[in-house]
Amino acid sequence: MxxxxxxxxxxxxxxxxxxxxxxxxxxxxxxxxxxxxxxxxxxxxxxxxxxxxxxxxxxxxxxxxxxxxxxxxxxxxxxxxxxxxxxxxxxxxxxxxxxxxxxxxxxxxxxxxxxxxxxxxxxxxxxxxxxxxxxxxxxxxxxxxxxxxxxxxxxxxxxxxxxxxxxxxxxxxxxxxxxxxxxxxxxxxxxxxxxxxxxxxxxxxxxxxxxxxxxxxxxxxxxxxxxxxxxxxxxxxxxxxxxxxxxxxxxxxxxxxxxxxxxxxxxxxxxxxxxxxxxxxxxxxxxxxxxxxxxxxxYHRRHETDFQSRRFIRYAVGLPGNPAKLVFYKAKRTEKWWMEVESLADHEVRRIVPCSYQDYLRAAQGDLPNRWILTQALLG
Missing domain, CATH: 3.40.800.10 (Ureohydrolase domain)
Structure with a gap:
């Protein structure tokens, strides 16, 4: 072209x-x-x-x-x-x-x-x-x-x-x-x-x-x-x-x-x-x-996409309802956070979305982060 x-x-x-x-x-x-x-x-x-x-x-x-x-x-x-x-x-x-x-x-x-x-x-x-x-x-x-x-x-x-x-x-x-x-x-x-x-x-x-x-x-x-x-x-x-x-x-x-x-x-x-x-x-x-x-x-991008690599720390947070747990990922170098959202309607559908440390703290207190709720609705 x-x-x-x-x-x-x-x-x-x-x-x-x-x-x-x-x-x-x-x-x-x-x-x-x-x-x-x-x-x-x-x-x-x-x-x-x-x-x-x-x-x-x-x-x-x-x-x-x-x-x-x-x-x-x-x-x-x-x-x-x-x-x-x-x-x-x-x-x-x-x-x-x-x-x-x-x-x-x-x-x-x-x-x-x-x-x-x-x-x-x-x-x-x-x-x-x-x-x-x-x-x-x-x-x-x-x-x-x-x-x-x-x-x-x-x-x-x-x-x-x-x-x-x-x-x-x-x-x-x-x-x-x-x-x-x-x-x-x-x-x-x-x-x-x-x-x-x-x-x-x-x-x-x-x-x-x-x-x-x-x-x-x-x-x-x-x-x-x-x-x-x-x-x-x-x-x-x-x-x-x-x-x-x-x-x-x-x-x-x-x-x-x-x-x-x-x-x-x-x-x-x-x-x-x-x-x-x-x-x-x-x-x-x-x-x-x-x-x-x-x-x-x-030019400062870190290309942080491989969540199974050693660049990330994985956190699993137990919850009292459905879902029973939430999974978070923290980049060691940048300290950015991501959250895994699995569709409740189809467990084969999941998406890892950006989130904040506050989202992790909310889940650790037993509450679903609002960002998880919104993403769940979009995956619906």
């Missing part, structure tokens, strides 16, 4: 980045399309805003972030990073979704992780569609101040894209996690619908109490969709309407580290940044740093 046909090259006006910066090491599409098949990660700029009620910003979002990102120092990894340029929009919005589907699917096939940068949040629908080609169930984690499930067919695409994801046929979504939402912005009926579907949510206040609670939800994801409007305006003046509440820049960077460190995650989208509201480039610098932490997390 010739991906170059779908992209516009970057302008040849970049500053002379020093030898230790990311700009000096990333292969950027200026004159020659980079070899994406040999890359670990690929940046894709998006300028599609037809799904937004506010329309397109006058300045390209991805370009503003790139100026800050490439000036950062490279991390500890080999930095096999390419920048494919900016995706050309389709004739209509649905064409852009399908174009994004093809490109992300091609990258997944060659184990190259796409970093989707810019555009309205509904573009995660195209990101999600790419996973239909994997012929297996996948998990999605969304970080957003709202839950975009408006039922009005006349609403802009950015207001109901999540509804399209959850209702997509054929259904290949195993699990969904919602992070960072603010309850006064989300109808109770929407949260009730997610609960009925046995999906896990973690509101903003819970993350503010302890950001580590978000790590298992991000560790279960195959793809992450991050609406940058989840950040609070005083630290991230890059979206409208402005909100005084939300994630801090440090918390957003921490979530991106968790996502990058997830062995099974294969794509991330950072959507919604509008440089028109960011005259000093503060928000652009925040997104650039989030990308840096995602990439650094990627």
């Amino acid at each position: 010739n991906l170059a046909l779908f992209f516009d090259p970057l302008a040849d006006d970049a500053p002379a980045w020093g030898g230790t910066t990311l700009g000096a090491h990333a292969a950027r599409f200026v004159d020659t399309f980079p070899d994406w098949r040999g890359a670990d990660l690929a940046i894709i700029g998006l300028n599609e805003w037809r799904g937004s009620a506010a329309g397109a910003p006058t300045l390209p979002a991805a370009e503003a972030v790139r100026q800050r990102f490439y000036a950062l120092q490279r991390g500890t990894g080999p930095c096999r990073l390419v920048d494919l340029g900016n995706l050309r929009n389709g004739l209509n919005l649905e064409d852009t979704y399908l174009r994004l589907r093809e490109i992300v699917a091609a990258l997944l096939e060659h184990n190259t992780v796409p970093i989707l940068l810019g555009g309205s949040h509904d573009l995660d629908y195209g990101q999600f569609l790419a996973y239909e080609t994997l012929d297996r169930a996948v998990s999605l984690t969304c970080i957003d101040a709202r839950v975009d499930m408006v039922e009005d067919d006349d609403a802009p695409a950015e207001a109901n894209h999540l509804r399209r994801v959850l209702m997509h046929e054929p259904n290949f979504l195993f699990n969904f996690g919602q992070l960072g939402h603010q309850q006064y912005l989300v109808p109770t009926s929407v949260l009730a619908a997610l609960e009925k579907l046995h999906f896990e949510t973690l509101r903003l206040g819970q993350i503010r109490d302890d950001v580590r609670q978000a790590e298992p939800l991000l560790r279960q994801a195959d793809l992450v969709s991050f609406d940058l409007a989840a950040l609070r305006w005083p630290e991230f003046p890059g979206y409208m309407p402005a909100s005084p509440f939300g994630l801090t820049s440090e918390e957003a960077a921490q979530l991106c580290w968790y996502a990058g460190h997830n062995d099974q995650l294969t794509s991330i989208g950072l959507y919604g940044y509008r440089p028109d509201y960011d005259p000093h480039g503060l928000a652009a610098a925040t997104v650039a740093t989030m990308m840096w932490y995602f990439i650094e997390g990627y």
